[in-house]
Amino acid sequence: MVTSEAEQPVSPWMKPALRLAGIYNLTWGLWVMLFPIASLKVCGYPAPPTYPELWQCIGMIVGVYGIGYWIAASDPFRHWPIVFVGLLGKIFGPIGFLIAYSQGNLPLSAGLVNIFNDLIWWGPFAVILWNALRFAQTRNATSETGLPFSEAIQNFRSQDGTSLAELSNRQPFLVLFLRHSGCTFCREALSEIQMQRPKIESEGVQIAFVHMEDEEHGKKLFERYDVADLPRISDPKQVLYRAFEIGLGRFSQLMNFNVFWKGFLSAIVKGHGFSKVRSNVFRMPGTFLIHNEKILARHIAKDPSDHPDYGNLACDIKN
Template sequence: MNTFSIDQEVIKSMLTNEGSSLWDLTFEQPVLLVFLRHFGCTFCREALSDIAKIKPRIEASGIQVIFVHMTDNKIADRYFQRYQLAGAVHISDPECEYYAQFGLVKGNFTQLFGLQSWIRGFQSGIIEGNGLSYKQIGDGFQMPGVFVLQEGKIKDAFVHRLSHDRPDYESLITNCCEIN
């Protein structure tokens, strides 16, 4: 279990595309909060594909998935639709303020463009079919991360060391939350 804390005022200020406060939602049920890289990134699209495959199991366990992205809601909705995540709950953060508040940093050259990233990019983009794109929709240097929140507190987290890290979302939520 990782130890993270965040100012509750930050969580209260985070509003979803539906107008709900993230703070309030964490008291209704645990939340898997997924901070994405920019939508032009192969690894962002890989994350969307991975989550789409397991979202029914996550939600069946009583956990809500909420995405944070760096574009406007209309563009985000198109990407969610493309990855069978239509109706996804999400938070727009084009200035990456919430990313920073959650301790997610800008990546350095090795984290973003190292040999491992090129190899994984080929695997994800070509072999797994997530596509390669040079279109940047958001801050191309912003690193992603995943947090599990319950009752306004971070219960666990996965902070990417490298842009191509692939979280095990199901392991992240297992045994970290009390479901009523």
């Protein structure tokens, strides 16, 4: 039995990291509130301000954040908004200091506090948020249990009611598992299929799609690229994706220069654009050549922009 991808435990370090952030913020906030003048000197400010109460107010705000981090530590994924707001503050704080420093309003020594209050927390908070998003998307889009390959291709049917197994028994099929429809690479793949369709079909191979949208929304996308007549299977819970062992992308796969550059070319230069995210942004694409309920060839993408030469993959039926 295929287990649920939603069963992703919180990494052991996340809760202690948030508790440490809570303790640090509370300690720093209390120190500033109780000893405003001394803390200003330690933090690199050359002279006490006219209104030290303003500095104490900042200490109070930081201390309140500490309470929030301690609460978030009980369930980092559930309380991700607290972590998100905290990270925003830790980003805008150093930005505000740099602006003030560039204008000559603060000395460089005053930036020391940003290192300990803000910069060192960027990494842990960002990783917690990334994993919280991954967990939420997977939990909302994945069934509790998966299906084995043989059962999945029998259960899932195209828009005309034909199962994927029945399609594969008729003739070889090149099956494209698409990313979410808001992704420019999903649209680029449909455009490439439109252009390569004559070559693929000349090899005696038919084409089918598996997508994560509901049928109504998916149909509009396929009509846009003039491939709506081809078999397509809606799989919002991504059971078929998992049966074909198409996993979730890692951070290094989804967020790298190659993806950003090719995404720019696809969305802007080629004009495929992008739109609202409606399904799992972490799910990777994949392409399979199947016949008689067996996989003859496959291409599992290295990153979202990685598309095979669909025509050449179809030719594997002769090998």
